[in-house]
Amino acid sequence: MSERKQSHRKVKLWETEKLPIYQHKEKLVQAIKNTSCLVVTGETGSGKTTQLPQYLHQAGFCKHGKIVITQPRRVAAITVAQRVSQELGCSLGSEVGYQVRFDDCTSKDTVIKYMTDGCLLREILADPELKQYSVVILDEVHERSLNTDILLGLLKNKFLQARGESSSRKVPAKIVVMSATLETNKLSVFLGDCPVFTIPGRMFPVSEMFCNFIGPKDTESSVYVKEVVKMALDLHTSEPAGDILVFLTGQSEIEKACDMLYERAESIHYPYDVHDRSVEGLLILPLYGSMPTDQQQMIFQSSPAGVRKCVVATNIAATSLTIPGIRYIVDSGFVKQLNHNSRVGLDVLEVVPISKSEARQRAGRAGRTSSGKCFRIYSREFWEKCMPDYTVPEVQRTSLTMVILTLKCLGVHDVIRFPYLDHPEEKFILAALKQLYQCDAIDRRGQVTRFGQLIVEFPLPPNLTRVLLKAAAHQCEELLLPVAAMLSVENIFIRPGHPEKQQEAELKHKQLATEAGSSNDFAVLLSVFEKCRASESPSAWCRENWIHWRAIKMAFSVEKQLTEILTRLKQNPDFPVEKFDGHRSELLRRCLCSGYFANVARRSVGRTFSTMDGHGSVVHIHPSSTLFEQEAKLEWILFHDVLVTSRIYVRTVCPIRYEWVKDLLPKLHEVEAHELSSVAREEVTDKEITKWETKEALKRGVATEDALK
Ligand code: ADP
Numbered sequence: 001m002s003e004r005k006q007s008h009r010k011v012k013l014w015e016t017e018k019l020p021i022y023q024h025k026e027k028l029v030q031a032i033k034n035t036s037c038l039v040v041t042g043e044t045g046s047g048k049t050t051q052l053p054q055y056l057h058q059a060g061f062c063k064h065g066k067i068v069i070t071q072p073r074r075v076a077a078i079t080v081a082q083r084v085s086q087e088l089g090c091s092l093g094s095e096v097g098y099q100v101r102f103d104d105c106t107s108k109d110t111v112i113k114y115m116t117d118g119c120l121l122r123e124i125l126a127d128p129e130l131k132q133y134s135v136v137i138l139d140e141v142h143e144r145s146l147n148t149d150i151l152l153g154l155l156k157n158k159f160l161q162a163r164g165e166s167s168s169r170k171v172p173a174k175i176v177v178m179s180a181t182l183e184t185n186k187l188s189v190f191l192g193d194c195p196v197f198t199i200p201g202r203m204f205p206v207s208e209m210f211c212n213f214i215g216p217k218d219t220e221s222s223v224y225v226k227e228v229v230k231m232a233l234d235l236h237t238s239e240p241a242g243d244i245l246v247f248l249t250g251q252s253e254i255e256k257a258c259d260m261l262y263e264r265a266e267s268i269h270y271p272y273d274v275h276d277r278s279v280e281g282l283l284i285l286p287l288y289g290s291m292p293t294d295q296q297q298m299i300f301q302s303s304p305a306g307v308r309k310c311v312v313a314t315n316i317a318a319t320s321l322t323i324p325g326i327r328y329i330v331d332s333g334f335v336k337q338l339n340h341n342s343r344v345g346l347d348v349l350e351v352v353p354i355s356k357s358e359a360r361q362r363a364g365r366a367g368r369t370s371s372g373k374c375f376r377i378y379s380r381e382f383w384e385k386c387m388p389d390y391t392v393p394e395v396q397r398t399s400l401t402m403v404i405l406t407l408k409c410l411g412v413h414d415v416i417r418f419p420y421l422d423h424p425e426e427k428f429i430l431a432a433l434k435q436l437y438q439c440d441a442i443d444r445r446g447q448v449t450r451f452g453q454l455i456v457e458f459p460l461p462p463n464l465t466r467v468l469l470k471a472a473a474h475q476c477e478e479l480l481l482p483v484a485a486m487l488s489v490e491n492i493f494i495r496p497g498h499p500e501k502q503q504e505a506e507l508k509h510k511q512l513a514t515e516a517g518s519s520n521d522f523a524v525l526l527s528v529f530e531k532c533r534a535s536e537s538p539s540a541w542c543r544e545n546w547i548h549w550r551a552i553k554m555a556f557s558v559e560k561q562l563t564e565i566l567t568r569l570k571q572n573p574d575f576p577v578e579k580f581d582g583h584r585s586e587l588l589r590r591c592l593c594s595g596y597f598a599n600v601a602r603r604s605v606g607r608t609f610s611t612m613d614g615h616g617s618v619v620h621i622h623p624s625s626t627l628f629e630q631e632a633k634l635e636w637i638l639f640h641d642v643l644v645t646s647r648i649y650v651r652t653v654c655p656i657r658y659e660w661v662k663d664l665l666p667k668l669h670e671v672e673a674h675e676l677s678s679v680a681r682e683e684v685t686d687k688e689i690t691k692w693e694t695k696e697a698l699k700r701g702v703a704t705e706d707a708l709k
């Protein structure tokens with residue numbers, strides 16, 4: 001590194017030299033030189049993510065290609081890249097950069113590249129041999145995210161293949177798989193008995209207490225938010241100095257908890273209420289995925305003398321990011337998780353109890369630099385009855401649709417016998433194939449269609465891509481691109497915790513909905529997008545209207561990127577064009593129908609609706625919708641997503657007409673998932689295809705039962 005750069009270092013060398021990994025630098029680099037595939041394990045915070053890529057850089061690994069490090073979480077990829085660029089004294093996006101969905105901060109100089117696992121998976125589509133990399137590091141493998149698991153399988157395939165044919169380079173020179181201490185043996189066996197390098201770590205004892213505020217029945221967020229706030233304040237006034245880390249579920253709960261903390265912390269009389277006279281203030285810092293990155297950086301700064309830091313975070317603080325100075329943990333016992341809900345037939349974001357292993361990991365965060373304490377707000381009964389031993393890997397609990405399509409595009413045809421670290425149930429694979437078939441991404445032989453190839457070009461779920469392509473065919477993409485962008489970012493409506501402010505925000509949001517001119521949540525999103533973009537000062541406009549400026553700014557950027565992809569595709573002379581004369585509002589909804597026909601429901605009894613996808617679930621319109629309490633006027637509706645609490649709610653809703661989906665709905669029942677097991681292996685015979693066709697003809701009444709035999 002040059003001297004000029006040395007002087008730009010914002011991080012003192014000794015800070016990184018104190019990390020456990022530093023002692024093992026030479027041995028670790030040597031181990032990677034000696035083998036083509038290595039598993040590296042060590043406690044969280046030992047320096048794997050931030051240091052190892054730098055060691056490899058120093059050892060000259062970047063001469064033949066870049067080093068890429070995957071992260072399951074977008075925020076982790078960004079903040080870690082920031083940190084490493086500071087440590088190296090270079091600007092972010094030069095030698096060190098990151099790439100996450102919709103945000104590429106790299107340049108031709110980038111040699112250390114942090115990336116989400118999803119982005120690398122997409123990149124493999126364009127460059128199956130990952131030629132530009134000399135080292136591929138899969139990080140946070142213990143999190144068992146869907147994309148990381150799939151990457152593992154793909155690399156295993158290529159790696160074992162390449163060992164067979166030593167001359168031609170089929171894999172990046174080196175593969176490093178990094179994981180916290182769980183399951184390393186299983187990983188090594190999976191990767192053909194590759195060596196494991198363990199970074200010995202030191203952990204201080206953490207005393208773990210059950211505080212009994214939450215029992216097996218208390219799953220309402222209002223309960224656990226209140227209890228963690230109370231616990232954190234109790235702790236602040238009674239325990240000696242040391243920072244607090246509170247684990248909560250998501251952005252809205254975290255914002256509520258922080259609002260409550262700000263308010264109550266103000267009424268503490270220092271130093272009289274506080275047991276430890278050396279702490280006289282509480283610095284409250286939220287930490288969640290969609291937060292501004294400069295704010296995220298604040299959590300890493302040590303608190304001023306006499307002030308105690310209290311970070312209120314999602315699970316991101318459990319392993320992906322290590323916050324220095326933490327001595328106390330307040331554990332809510334819950335996490336927000338994407339699960340496939342078989343009752344609804346869709347993936348839904350649910351608040352569920354964490355696993356026992358996750359709870360231990362959370363507690364461990366208090367014992368990194370000295371002994372600590374973990375306060376679990378739940379009871380032992382909750383621990384025993386509600387918390388599973390381990391977290392189920394994502395591949396076994398969410399929709400595999402995009403992953404299966406990606407695999408098929410990569411030429412992995414037998415998606416059932418693909419090497420999964422933990423095999424998903426076959427019915428999930430078949431359900432994914434059914435969905436791909438329904439949206440015309442694969443044909444009856446299981447082969448990717450032209451349309452399927454278009455779908456993988458878009459970093460969006462298939463149904464939204466279909467909507468966009470329809471809109472482009474109708475030449476009205478200016479209506480749907482903003483909608484797709486708004487649906488791809490976090491919730492844009494601010495819901496403050498304070499009751500008075502909440503009322504004010506709700507009033508503003510109602511007004512925005514009225515100004516949108518129709519009872520249609522998608523149209524409201526479009527109108528908010530257009531209004532904000534047209535305003536003189538978009539950020540001031542957002543403040544005034546209780547809209548998240550950061551989320552909308554992100555939506556602007558997403559819209560721009562989607563426009564670029566679409567413009568490129570439209571240059572193809574074969575791009576379909578359809579004529580439509582009609583009202584803007586109808587056009588918008590008709591385009592939505594072409595992608596969301598599986599998310600359609602019909603009015604049933606009272607205020608309920610019944611879905612059309614064969615599950616026939618009874619659903620309610622969510623109170624946040626502009627259509628809430630207008631159910632009596634509605635017959636058919638289309639919705640974007642589902643929220644499951646004691647009821648099934650549909651969110652982001654618009655009214656539609658049956659004629660618009662009439663021709664699409666039969667597609668939902670044309671082929672049953674269990675009929676697709678040969679498609680999964682691409683072993684469909686002509687006989688089977690004839691059978692389906694006959695069955696369909698039968699439904700239409702043009703064939704006889706005999707034809708089926
Ligand atoms: P591991 O990957 O083994 O869990 P990391 O490399 O993520 O460890 O972290 C090593 C150290 O770097 C931790 O002590 C952490 O606090 C520090 N660190 C990581 N990111 C940042 C950051 N953005 N700002 C300041 N310190 C950071």
Ligand code: MG
Binds near residue numbers: 045048049
């Ligand atoms: Mg790490």
